[in-house]
Amino acid sequence: MKKTVLNMFTIAAIGLAVVGCKNENKEAETTEAQEVANATMEATVFEVDTTASVINWQGEKPTGTHTGTIKLQEGTFKANDSVIESGTFVIDMTSIKDTDLEGDDKLSLENHLKGTVEGKEGDFFNVTKYPTGTFEVTGVSEKDGKTMLQGNLTLKDVTKNIEFPVTININEDTMELTSEKFNIDRTKWNVNYGSKSVFDGLGDKFINDEIELMIEVKAKKA
Numbered sequence: 001m002k003k004t005v006l007n008m009f010t011i012a013a014i015g016l017a018v019v020g021c022k023n024e025n026k027e028a029e030t031t032e033a034q035e036v037a038n039a040t041m042e043a044t045v046f047e048v049d050t051t052a053s054v055i056n057w058q059g060e061k062p063t064g065t066h067t068g069t070i071k072l073q074e075g076t077f078k079a080n081d082s083v084i085e086s087g088t089f090v091i092d093m094t095s096i097k098d099t100d101l102e103g104d105d106k107l108s109l110e111n112h113l114k115g116t117v118e119g120k121e122g123d124f125f126n127v128t129k130y131p132t133g134t135f136e137v138t139g140v141s142e143k144d145g146k147t148m149l150q151g152n153l154t155l156k157d158v159t160k161n162i163e164f165p166v167t168i169n170i171n172e173d174t175m176e177l178t179s180e181k182f183n184i185d186r187t188k189w190n191v192n193y194g195s196k197s198v199f200d201g202l203g204d205k206f207i208n209d210e211i212e213l214m215i216e217v218k219a220k221k222a
Helices: 002-024 103-114
Strands: 029-032 044-048 054-061 064-080 083-098 132-143 146-155 158-170 174-179 182-185 210-221
Touching (some): 064 174, 064 210, 083 103, 083 146, 083 158
Antiparallel strands (some): 029 158, 044 064, 044 210, 054 064, 054 210, 064 083, 132 146, 146 158, 158 174, 174 210, 182 210
C-alpha cells in the first residue's frame, strides 16, 4: 500500500511538472495589425547580423515533438537611450530547418513545412509563394516587471499583432534582443494542416495549433 501511495505521488508530481512546463510558455497576445512605430531623428541605427540571429521553433503532436530554426534575411532597429523606438526584420521562410531528425526523415519534414512537395504546397508555409515573412515593431512596454515587445507578424500575407516578453541589451556599438519562449496559434496565419480546431475526424493524428518560438537577434551599429 505504501509503495502504491508513493507511486501515485510520483505520477502526480510528474503531471504537475509537465503542466508547469506548458504553462510557462504562454501564448503571445494576438490582435489585429497595429500602426508601426516610428523613430526620432536622434535614434541610432542598428543593422541585424543575420549570421548570428535566429528564430528557434518547436511543434508538437501526440506522437512527438519537432524542433528547428529559421534564419533572418535582413533587418534594422533604431534605438535612443537604450530604448528601441522602431525596427523590422525579414524572415527567410526558405531557410526552415529541422534539428531533431536526420537523413531522409529530416529532408521530408523540411520539404513538407516549406511546401515544396507537389500537392502539399499549401499545407504549411508554401515558401514558393510566400518566401519571406516580416516582423515590424509597433511598441515596447513594461508589464509585470517584464519588457514586452509588440509587433506586426506577417506570414502567408496575413498580418497579426503579437506581444511577448524580451530582454534587450544596447550599447554604443551592438544590440541584442532575446525573447522568452512564447507560443503563437498558427491557424491565425492560415497554417491549418492537421489542426483539430479546423478539421474534424483527425483522432490522434492532429498537430498542435501552438508553435513555440524563441527569437534571438543580434545587431551592429550601422
